[in-house]
Every structure is written in C-alpha cells, then in structure tokens.
Amino acid sequence: MSSVREIIKRIKPLDPSAGPRAQEHLDDLTKPRGSLGRLEELARRLAEIYGSAELEQPLAYVAVFAADHGVTQSGVSPYPAEVTPQMVLNFLNGGAGINVLARQAWAEVRVVDVGVDYDFEELPGLISAKVARGTANLAQAPAMSLEQAEQAIAVGAGVAEKLIGEGAQLLIPGDMGIGNTTSCAALTALLCARPVAEVTGRGAGLDDEGLAQKVAIIEKAIALHRPDPGDPLRALAALGGLEIAAICGFVLEAAAQGKPVLLDGFISTCGALVAAKLCPEVTGYLLAGHCSVEIGHRAQLEALGLRPILDLDLRLGEGSGAALALNVLRAAVYIYNEMATFASAGVSGREE
Amino acid sequence: MSSVREIIKRIKPLDPSAGPRAQEHLDDLTKPRGSLGRLEELARRLAEIYGSAELEQPLAYVAVFAADHGVTQSGVSPYPAEVTPQMVLNFLNGGAGINVLARQAWAEVRVVDVGVDYDFEELPGLISAKVARGTANLAQAPAMSLEQAEQAIAVGAGVAEKLIGEGAQLLIPGDMGIGNTTSCAALTALLCARPVAEVTGRGAGLDDEGLAQKVAIIEKAIALHRPDPGDPLRALAALGGLEIAAICGFVLEAAAQGKPVLLDGFISTCGALVAAKLCPEVTGYLLAGHCSVEIGHRAQLEALGLRPILDLDLRLGEGSGAALALNVLRAAVYIYNEMATFASAGVSGREE
Numbered sequence: 001m002s003s004v005r006e007i008i009k010r011i012k013p014l015d016p017s018a019g020p021r022a023q024e025h026l027d028d029l030t031k032p033r034g035s036l037g038r039l040e041e042l043a044r045r046l047a048e049i050y051g052s053a054e055l056e057q058p059l060a061y062v063a064v065f066a067a068d069h070g071v072t073q074s075g076v077s078p079y080p081a082e083v084t085p086q087m088v089l090n091f092l093n094g095g096a097g098i099n100v101l102a103r104q105a106w107a108e109v110r111v112v113d114v115g116v117d118y119d120f121e122e123l124p125g126l127i128s129a130k131v132a133r134g135t136a137n138l139a140q141a142p143a144m145s146l147e148q149a150e151q152a153i154a155v156g157a158g159v160a161e162k163l164i165g166e167g168a169q170l171l172i173p174g175d176m177g178i179g180n181t182t183s184c185a186a187l188t189a190l191l192c193a194r195p196v197a198e199v200t201g202r203g204a205g206l207d208d209e210g211l212a213q214k215v216a217i218i219e220k221a222i223a224l225h226r227p228d229p230g231d232p233l234r235a236l237a238a239l240g241g242l243e244i245a246a247i248c249g250f251v252l253e254a255a256a257q258g259k260p261v262l263l264d265g266f267i268s269t270c271g272a273l274v275a276a277k278l279c280p281e282v283t284g285y286l287l288a289g290h291c292s293v294e295i296g297h298r299a300q301l302e303a304l305g306l307r308p309i310l311d312l313d314l315r316l317g318e319g320s321g322a323a324l325a326l327n328v329l330r331a332a333v334y335i336y337n338e339m340a341t342f343a344s345a346g347v348s349g350r351e352e
Numbered sequence: 353m354s355s356v357r358e359i360i361k362r363i364k365p366l367d368p369s370a371g372p373r374a375q376e377h378l379d380d381l382t383k384p385r386g387s388l389g390r391l392e393e394l395a396r397r398l399a400e401i402y403g404s405a406e407l408e409q410p411l412a413y414v415a416v417f418a419a420d421h422g423v424t425q426s427g428v429s430p431y432p433a434e435v436t437p438q439m440v441l442n443f444l445n446g447g448a449g450i451n452v453l454a455r456q457a458w459a460e461v462r463v464v465d466v467g468v469d470y471d472f473e474e475l476p477g478l479i480s481a482k483v484a485r486g487t488a489n490l491a492q493a494p495a496m497s498l499e500q501a502e503q504a505i506a507v508g509a510g511v512a513e514k515l516i517g518e519g520a521q522l523l524i525p526g527d528m529g530i531g532n533t534t535s536c537a538a539l540t541a542l543l544c545a546r547p548v549a550e551v552t553g554r555g556a557g558l559d560d561e562g563l564a565q566k567v568a569i570i571e572k573a574i575a576l577h578r579p580d581p582g583d584p585l586r587a588l589a590a591l592g593g594l595e596i597a598a599i600c601g602f603v604l605e606a607a608a609q610g611k612p613v614l615l616d617g618f619i620s621t622c623g624a625l626v627a628a629k630l631c632p633e634v635t636g637y638l639l640a641g642h643c644s645v646e647i648g649h650r651a652q653l654e655a656l657g658l659r660p661i662l663d664l665d666l667r668l669g670e671g672s673g674a675a676l677a678l679n680v681l682r683a684a685v686y687i688y689n690e691m692a693t694f695a696s697a698g699v700s701g702r703e704e
Contacts, residue, residue, distance in 0.1 A: 029449075030439070030442055030447065030448055030449075031448075031449050031668050032430075032431070032556040032557045032667070032668070033557060034557075035556070035557075035666065035667045035668040036449065036666060036668055036672070037645065037664050037665025037666045037667065038664040038665050038666075039664065039666070039676075041665075078384075078702045078703055079384070079700065079701075079702055079703065080700050080703055082700055083699060083700050086697070086698060086699040086700060087382070087699060089697070089698070090382055090692055090697045090699055093692070093697065095382065095690075095691060095692025095696070095697050096382055096383075096691065096692065096697075097381075097382075097383050097388065097687060097691060099690075100683075100686045100687050100690045100691055101683055101686070101687070103686070103690075104679070104682065104683055104686050204384040204387070204702075205384045205385060205386075205387075205702065293389065309664070310662070310680075311663065312389050312390040312391065312661070312680070313389025313390050313393075314387065314388060314389045314390075314391070315384070315387045315389065316383050316384070316387040316388055320388070324391075324679075324680065324683055327456075327676075327679040327680075327683075328662075328664070328676065328679075330456065331452075331453055331456055331676055331679075334452045334453070334455070334456050335449060335452050335453070338447075338451075338452045338455075339447060339448065339449055339452055340442055340445070340447025340448065344447070345438070345441070345442045345445065345447050345448075346438060346441075347435060347438040347439060347442060348431065348432050348434055348435050348438060349431075350430045350431055350556075350557065351430055351431065351432055
C-alpha cells in the first residue's frame with residue numbers, strides 16, 4: 001500500500017495541448033461552433049485528462065465505500081445505523097438506486113466495506129477492507145486515529161488501482177454510511193471556512209429540531225478537537241469517516257493514474273475536497289456530476305472550482321447523481337466520435 | 353386531416369389520482385423519501401399523463417420538422433439557406449447531432465419536410481409533406497397564409513398520429529430551418545409580451561451587429577403585421593414558420609392522444625407555446641428537456657410554467673437537448689421499476 005505522499009508525487013498536471021486539438025475536431029462537426037455547449041466542454045476536458053484528442057467510451061466503475069459512524073449515537077439521522085450493512089447487501093443484490101442508474105449508464109458497481117459495523121460473509125462484488133467497525137463518536141473523541149485515516153486512504157487508493165488494473169478508465173466514488181453527512185458538514189465547514197450552519201443540511205431527512213441539534217453537535221466537535229484546516233489529514237481523522245478517507249485515497253490514485261473522477265454529491269465531493277487540499281493538481285481530474293440538495297455541497301463545489309453537470313434536487317448519495325451524469329459524459333463522447341463533419345456530409349459552413 | 357378545433361376538443365386534463373399513487377410506490381423504495389428529487393417528480397408526471405401508476409420505458413420518437421424561411425433573404429443567419437436541405441440529408445444519413453443523441457437514448461428519428469426549398473427524392477426515414485417551398489419573408493409580407501399555417505399544423509398532427517400508430521409513447525419535436533430563430537423570437541415577443549430585444553438571441557452565431565439587425569427586422573415585422581396576441585393562429589401565420597406550425601400540431605395531437613411531449617429548445621418550445629395559447633390543457637403533457645442558451649427560451653418556459661431538466665448551454669436545436677434529457681426521463685422509469693422496496697430488501701425504515 002502506497003503512502004499518501006507517494007501517491008501525490010505521481011499526480012501530474014493535465015495535458016493543455018489536447019484541449020484545443022479536441023476543439024478543432026468539434027468545430028469540424030455539422031453544427032454551429034460551440035452549439036453543444038457543455039458537451040463540447042466535457043469532451044475537451046476528457047481529452048486533456050487522457051492527454052489525447054482521440055476519445056473512446058470509457059469503461060466506468062462505481063466504487064461504493066461503506067462505513068459506520070459513531071456519531072449516530074448522538075442521534076444525527078432519522079435512520080438507524082443498521083441500515084448501513086442492510087444497504088450493502090442491497091447494493092450487492094442490485095436493488096439500490098446506484099445499481100439501477102449504473103446499469104443504465106453502463107457502469108460496473110463494486111462495494112467496499114472499509115468500516116461497516118457488521119461481519120459480512122464473502123460475497124461477489126464486495127471488497128472487504130475493513131479498517132475498523134465504524135468510527136468513534138466525533139462528538140466525544142477524534143473519529144479516527146491518524147493511522148486509521150491513512151489506512152482508509154490506502155484502501156481507497158488500492159481499490160482505484162485494482163479497478164484501473166481491471167480496465168477502468170473513469171472512476172465514480174459512491175458512499176453509504178448512516179451519519180456521514182454530519183462528518184462531511186464538519187469537514188466542509190473547516191476546509192471551506194464556512195459557518196457550520198451554512199453547510200449542514202437535513203441528510204436523509206431531519207426535521208428542524210434535528211437539524212439544529214446536528215449543527216450544535218458539529219460546532220461542539222470542532223471546538224473540542226480544534227483541527228487545523230492547514231493539516232487536512234489530521235482534520236480528516238478528527239472529523240471524518242472511514243468511507244470519506246477511502247474516497248480521498250480513491251480520488252488521489254485515480255488522478256495519479258491520469259483517470260477522470262466523476263463526483264457524486266456531498267460525501268463524494270467531501271473526499272475529493274480533502275484530496276485537493278492535500279494536492280491541488282487533483283482538481284484537473286475532477287468532474288462534478290450534479291449539485292446536491294444537501295446545502296454544503298455548493299460550498300465544496302465552489303472551493304474546487306467545479307460546475308456541476310446536473311441539478312436535479314438529488315440527495316441520495318451512493319454515487320447515484322454521478323451515474324446519472326455519466327449519461328451526459330457518454331453523450332459528449334458519442335458526439336465527438338459519431339457526428340459527421342461539414343466536409344463528409346457536404347454541408348455548407350458559415351459565411352464569414 | 354383534422355382541423356385544429358377538432359384536435360383541441362380531444363385534449364383532456366391529466367389524471368390527478370395517478371400522481372399520488374406513483375409517489376406511494378416511490379416512497380416504498382430503498383432510499384430516503386424524496387431523495388431522488390426530480391427523478392421522482394418525472395415519474396409522477398408520467399403516471400399522471402399516462403393515467404396509470406404502472407410505468408414502462410416509453411417507445412420514443414423524434415420528429416425533426418424542416419422548413420425554410422423567407423426572412424433569410426434579409427440576412428438573419430450566418431449560414432446560407434441551402435444548409436436546411438443539406439442537414440435534412442445529414443439527418444437521413446444518421447450523422448447529425450440529433451441522430452447521435454437519439455441513438456444513445458433509444459429514440460427513433462423521423463425527418464419531416466414540411467417546407468424545405470428543395471426537391472428531395474423519396475428517402476427512407478423522410479416524411480414528405482411539403483406545404484410550400486419555405487415561407488415568405490416576414491419582413492415584407494405575412495410568412496404564411498392562414499390556410500398554409502393550418503395545413504402545416506395538420507401535417508404535424510398527422511405525423512404525431514402516424515408515430516403513435518407505430519407505437520410511439522413519447523414524442524420529441526425537433527426542428528431544422530435556417531432563419532427559424534428569427535420567427536420564434538418574433539412569436540415569443542408577441543405571445544409572452546416581452547420586448548423583442550429581450551427574447552432575440554444570436555441563433556447559429558450572429559455577431560453584435562447581426563443581432564442588432566435581427567432585432568430591428570423583427571420589430572419592423574411586428575409593426576408591419578400588427579398581429580393580435582389573442583389570435584395565436586393568425587400570429588403564427590404572420591410571423592411563424594412551417595416547421596413551427598407543424599410542431600404546434602404535433603404537440604396538440606400528442607396531448608389529444610395522452611402522450612407526453614419532451615420539448616427541446618427555442619424552436620420546439622415556440623411551437624408548444626402556440627399550442628398552449630390555443631389550448632392551455634396542453635401544458636400538462638409538456639416536459640422541458642433543457643434550457644437553451646438562446647435567450648428567449650427562458651421566457652417561453654416561464655410562460656408555460658415549465659422547469660427544464662437539463663441546463664447545459666446547448667443551442668443546436670434538432671431535438672438534441674430533448675434527446676439528451678430522455679436519458680434522465682428513462683432513469684426515472686428505471687428507478688421506478690427496478691429499485692428494491694424496504695420490505696423486499698429487508699432494509700429498516702425511518703425511525704419516526
């Protein structure tokens with residue numbers, strides 16, 4: 001397992017020459033220049049990431065990182081913690097939202113137990129890499145030790161390495177963990193320097209009272225641990241979750257191997273935010289699938305300078321919004337490869 | 353061919369009972385209630401349109417209505433009018449943007465010559481229903497006679513009828529016609545009661561000077577014809593285009609047969625706007641695929657009370673944005689039919 005530092009050393013900036021070459025091709029296609037807007041932008045960006053003006057439909061994998069959160073003991077979710085392992089089984093049986101949306105977009109789904117408080121048997125599609133049976137309750141103690149956080153990052157990086165080894169050309173980090181919006185709101189407040197109340201949402205459906213309690217718990221936790229925003233690893237350990245750390249590692253390794261990462265919502269982007277704090281070059285490899293209802297997501301996207309592809313009032317997580325956005329990314333590649341050129345179709349160009 | 357009045361008589365309001373029944377099913381699926389946002393909204397809307405809480409993947413057809421515009425003589429487009437027939441051939445050869453995006457979303461494409469200034473041979477996929485070889489120049493004379501407008505509406509209605517007869521369960525109106533944003537800006541200004549400059553855009557790519565000229569031409573045309581916004585048929589004849597009239601008829605017949613219409617951009621929505629002015633119940637059957645860069649589109653969507661599914665800076669027309677949005681609509685149906693329920697997956701529900 002590589003250390004964070006070793007992964008970061010391998011992350012290179014994008015190839016700036018591939019974008020204009022891709023745009024030249026896009027301008028030859030039978031449409032007014034630029035008229036396919038963000039589809040053209042996405043095609044250019046993929047060219048820059050792959051370092052090539054030849055694009056193909058990427059083989060895409062969703063890795064759903066699952067873990068439990070000690071903070072659920074403080075009552076931050078309307079759903080019981082047992083839902084985390086139940087949903088893992090639902091993912092493996094193909095019945096969850098992410099399974100449905102991944103099938104539509106021709107993406108493979110893998111589930112990673114990086115910290116679920118339950119002993120699974122060996123199951124097809126499940127990657128067992130439990131670092132701990134959930135985090136400690138961040139309201140009372142650091143969620144993880146620094147070592148645990150680093151181990152979870154290595155798990156995520158290892159999963160990216162394995163999937164890229166299987167042929168993955170595009171990676172989607174998904175999440176499952178009852179209580180994880182509490183961790184992510186805490187990290188987002190800290191790393192984006194925003195008041196807690198501005199980045200804390202209702203998660204799976206808290207009422208006003210529950211939301212106020214969640215904000216108070218996060219504020220107390222930050223006051224208790226006094227994490228340094230300039231030390232993202234320690235902040236991750238104090239406030240984060242095992243799946244968030246794993247997503248951070250997954251994003252770092254994908255970037256190190258020059259693969260695009262299509263982000264989902266609040267949890268997925270939180271892991272990417274930590275990764276970008278560790279290594280700002282990561283952001284070149286990131287695409288924002290959608291903008292979540294969870295209010296802190298917008299602050300994360302702004303901090304990363306990402307414009308979401310979709311805005312459909314989603315707040316499910318699991319990678320679902322990213323899988324949906326994969327259809328748009330695929331559309332960009334189909335357009336790039338399948339449209340006729342002005343010359344080949346005998347269509348007159350613009351009168352200059 | 354049915355008259356406009358006969359079609360309108362067959363348009364019924366939606367089934368309000370099917371929406372809540374669909375939502376009950378959505379609430380049983382393994383996700384926090386409402387967490388799939390607009391996917392749930394789209395599933396509910398389809399249930400209301402089809403009058404059934406049982407949904408299936410709709411067989412979808414794009415009809416690209418092509419016609420020429422006399423106003424191109426006044427220099428309102430950077431592309432020559434000959435591009436209209438050239439693009440018709442491109443559609444039939446499968447090389448245009450709409451072909452690529454329709455293939456991805458499993459939609460069939462048909463091309464309708466309702467008024468192209470060119471004699472096509474018989475070609476597979478081409479529906480020949482030419483009403484005239486383009487419109488008159490609306491800067492100097494009414495674009496169409498009232499009879500021509502009614503004929504073109506009947507063509508569109510006939511195409512909807514034919515496609516529904518072939519099994520179409522969802523209809524997408526597309527357009528091709530160099531000069532058609534000029535017609536649509538004129539109609540939009542009139543029917544949405546907006547200043548011309550607020551709803552007139554750059555079309556296929558006018559520069560500032562060209563845009564100012566386009567606005568002036570439209571303002572003069574409105575002053576010349578003095579169309580009554582309360583008489584949408586005569587306004588359509590004076591300022592419209594043959595493909596816009598056909599789209600209006602296509603939308604009316606789809607609504608009359610209880611089928612959803614997934615709208616594309618400025619031209620497609622202009623046809624729907626005229627249809628809704630003729631029969632407000634039509635709006636229940638309309639879904640807005642995307643929000644176009646063409647600035648008048650937003651005014652149309654507001655007038656129709658529609659919230660677009662996508663916002664991707666597109667301005668190609670042809671039905672392309674709607675075909676792209678069809679992936680999202682299909683996602684809503686997949687979710688509806690393929691996700692596990694809390695009971696079937698053994699997942700604990702919310703703690704109330």
